Amino acid sequence: MTVRAHFFASSAENPDVRAQITGVVTADRLGGTFGAAVAARSAKSVTQSAIAGYLKAWTEEDASTSVGAYQGPVKVCVGEHDPFLTEQVSRDHIMAIYPGADFESLSGAGHYPPLETPPHTAAVFNAFFGSQTI
Template sequence: MAKGFDIVGDGAHTVIAVHGWLGSAGAWRPLVPHLDTATFRYVFMNLRGYGDRRGEPGEHTLAEAATDVLAVADALSADRVSLVGHSMGGAVVQRVLADAPDRVRSLVGISPVPASGVPFDDEGWALFSGAAANPGHRRAIVDLTTGNRLTGVWLDAVVRHSLDHSDERAFADYLLAWAKTDFHTEIEGNPVPVKVIVGEHDPALGEQTMRQTFTQWYPNCAVDVLANCGHYAIDETPVALATSLESFLREVP
């Protein structure tokens, strides 16, 4: 693994994947066995403060993260790439599109945060803003966003991964970045091919939210709703996710 990212596959189509708030580059591992590594070159990167970039200084903003995504593309001599973002990573890849539209071949959001951010009521904000210092809050968030239907053993594993692979400060900073940043007017009307893949049990970033945001802003946007899935399709339905993802990527010009 090079500093900051892991490469899987050697295909001609480069795909850079950006993890979610409770993830890391390593959180994509359940998906990897199901990917077409002959057609695609997948690059799973860590944001600053995550994975092997823990302890690295940064401001932990969407703009900074987008700059880092482009730096990875440059390091791989990839002029145009497809971008995949899970949850918070979905906001990051849209920021890349806003900043460097000529570099983006296509965009896929997996339960992605819209470019308008996410509205919270007081109770929700207390839960999420307390998650940096409180593992119990992280567990409650994972349980909530998957429909309160999955085994506690898995919930605990997601929380443990998050604690082991992210800095507390970075985790806190990124919440403000993805929840409170609105740049949707910068991407509105962009003709890039877009697909959003969501779970039927995701209460906040599900189909309704995508119809109110992504499909309103991107004229070439498709929505796929995965059955028996919440916010963490990478873990919950990896085969279905790989199928949906690559059926789209194969059609990208």
């Protein structure tokens, strides 16, 4: 396991690591209090095994074959300041699975748009879902 992988894996049991990761994926724009709050919320609401499972799914599994057959409406959003799930990564990987998806870069947000820019994120999704007929 690489040092980076070990660091991320340790976040399942260490809220301080989760807080550090939150800082990284928000480009450290929101300060340590934001990272600590996100870590505290996750410690209260998500089990360690769930976090470990999420990490494994995000880093080791390929869900594209199971989700690619979906034909309904898709909205792909990426925070403009997310240093990992960037616009280019999203276009190269997610839009390849859902070529007809509606894509939007969310201004002012990093990796957690609903927490970082809640009114803007809600407006984007309300507009999208309000325009859909399923």
